[in-house]
Amino acid sequence: MAELLEPGHGPVRTCIGCRRQGSRSELVRLVAQGGGSSTVLVDVRRRMAGRGAWLHPSEKCLALAIKRRAFGRALAGATETGAVESYFMSGAPLVEAPAATGKPSKPESGSEN
Secondary structure (H helix, E strand, O other): OOOOOOOOOOOEEEEOOOOOEEEHHHOEEEEEOOOOOOEEEEOOOOOOOOOEEEEOOOHHHHHHHHHOOHHHHHOOOOOEOHHHHHHHHHOOOOOOOOOOOOOOOOOOOOOOO
16 A cells, blocks of 8 residues: 655655755755866756756755765766856845745746645
8 A cells, every 4th residue: 555645744855965865945946057067056947948956955965975076976967066166155045035025936847835
Protein backbone atom coordinates (compact mmCIF):
# COMPACT_ATOMS: atom_id res chain seq x y z
CA MET A 1 0.00 0.00 0.00
CA ALA A 2 1.31 3.46 -0.90
CA GLU A 3 2.26 5.69 1.99
CA LEU A 4 0.12 8.82 2.19
CA LEU A 5 1.94 12.11 2.62
CA GLU A 6 0.74 14.65 5.13
CA PRO A 7 -0.79 17.81 3.64
CA GLY A 8 1.73 20.57 3.02
CA HIS A 9 4.56 18.30 1.97
CA GLY A 10 6.14 19.46 -1.25
CA PRO A 11 9.16 18.53 -3.32
CA VAL A 12 12.22 17.47 -1.35
CA ARG A 13 15.69 18.69 -2.36
CA THR A 14 19.18 17.78 -1.13
CA CYS A 15 21.70 20.39 0.00
CA ILE A 16 24.97 20.08 -1.95
CA GLY A 17 26.88 21.18 1.16
CA CYS A 18 25.70 19.01 4.05
CA ARG A 19 23.80 16.46 1.92
CA ARG A 20 20.70 16.70 4.16
CA GLN A 21 17.27 16.91 2.60
CA GLY A 22 14.86 19.80 2.97
CA SER A 23 11.88 21.42 1.29
CA ARG A 24 12.32 23.97 -1.50
CA SER A 25 11.40 26.76 0.90
CA GLU A 26 14.30 25.85 3.23
CA LEU A 27 16.97 25.86 0.52
CA VAL A 28 18.44 28.36 -1.94
CA ARG A 29 18.48 27.42 -5.64
CA LEU A 30 21.72 27.88 -7.56
CA VAL A 31 22.27 27.71 -11.32
CA ALA A 32 25.19 27.95 -13.72
CA GLN A 33 25.25 31.24 -15.64
CA GLY A 34 25.22 29.50 -19.01
CA GLY A 35 26.98 30.22 -22.26
CA GLY A 36 30.04 28.22 -21.26
CA SER A 37 30.65 30.39 -18.18
CA SER A 38 31.82 28.78 -14.95
CA THR A 39 29.94 31.28 -12.77
CA VAL A 40 27.36 30.04 -10.25
CA LEU A 41 24.39 32.37 -9.63
CA VAL A 42 21.75 32.50 -6.89
CA ASP A 43 18.28 31.98 -8.38
CA VAL A 44 16.26 33.99 -5.85
CA ARG A 45 12.97 33.62 -7.72
CA ARG A 46 13.64 29.94 -8.54
CA ARG A 47 12.76 30.56 -12.19
CA MET A 48 16.05 30.58 -14.10
CA ALA A 49 16.48 28.08 -16.87
CA GLY A 50 18.75 25.11 -16.54
CA ARG A 51 19.74 22.55 -14.00
CA GLY A 52 19.62 23.75 -10.42
CA ALA A 53 21.51 22.83 -7.29
CA TRP A 54 20.22 23.46 -3.78
CA LEU A 55 22.01 24.77 -0.69
CA HIS A 56 20.94 25.55 2.87
CA PRO A 57 21.20 29.30 3.59
CA SER A 58 24.11 28.92 6.01
CA GLU A 59 27.77 29.75 5.77
CA LYS A 60 28.54 26.26 7.11
CA CYS A 61 26.82 24.55 4.17
CA LEU A 62 28.44 26.98 1.73
CA ALA A 63 31.88 26.18 3.15
CA LEU A 64 31.17 22.43 2.96
CA ALA A 65 30.03 22.72 -0.66
CA ILE A 66 33.19 24.64 -1.60
CA LYS A 67 35.41 22.18 0.28
CA ARG A 68 33.75 19.17 -1.36
CA ARG A 69 33.88 20.88 -4.81
CA ALA A 70 30.16 20.15 -5.07
CA PHE A 71 29.35 23.09 -7.36
CA GLY A 72 31.36 21.66 -10.27
CA ARG A 73 29.68 18.27 -9.98
CA ALA A 74 26.15 19.55 -9.48
CA LEU A 75 26.31 22.23 -12.17
CA ALA A 76 28.48 20.72 -14.91
CA GLY A 77 31.79 22.43 -14.33
CA ALA A 78 30.57 25.69 -12.82
CA THR A 79 33.11 26.53 -10.13
CA GLU A 80 33.19 30.34 -9.78
CA THR A 81 31.22 30.89 -6.54
CA GLY A 82 31.92 34.59 -5.92
CA ALA A 83 28.30 35.63 -6.57
CA VAL A 84 27.01 32.98 -4.17
CA GLU A 85 29.49 33.97 -1.46
CA SER A 86 28.56 37.66 -1.88
CA TYR A 87 24.87 36.82 -1.60
CA PHE A 88 25.35 34.82 1.60
CA MET A 89 27.58 37.48 3.18
CA SER A 90 25.17 40.31 2.33
CA GLY A 91 22.42 38.84 4.50
CA ALA A 92 19.90 39.20 1.68
CA PRO A 93 16.45 37.72 2.33
CA LEU A 94 16.21 34.21 0.96
CA VAL A 95 12.50 34.23 0.20
CA GLU A 96 10.84 37.12 -1.57
CA ALA A 97 8.22 38.83 0.54
CA PRO A 98 4.76 39.06 -1.07
CA ALA A 99 3.61 42.51 -2.09
CA ALA A 100 1.69 44.27 0.67
CA THR A 101 -1.14 45.49 -1.55
CA GLY A 102 -3.90 43.51 0.11
CA LYS A 103 -4.60 41.70 -3.13
CA PRO A 104 -3.88 37.99 -3.48
CA SER A 105 -0.80 37.34 -5.54
CA LYS A 106 -1.07 35.62 -8.86
CA PRO A 107 -0.62 31.85 -8.55
CA GLU A 108 2.57 30.46 -9.99
CA SER A 109 2.35 28.63 -13.26
CA GLY A 110 3.59 25.07 -13.57
CA SER A 111 3.13 22.01 -11.43
CA GLU A 112 5.64 22.84 -8.68
CA ASN A 113 3.33 24.94 -6.50
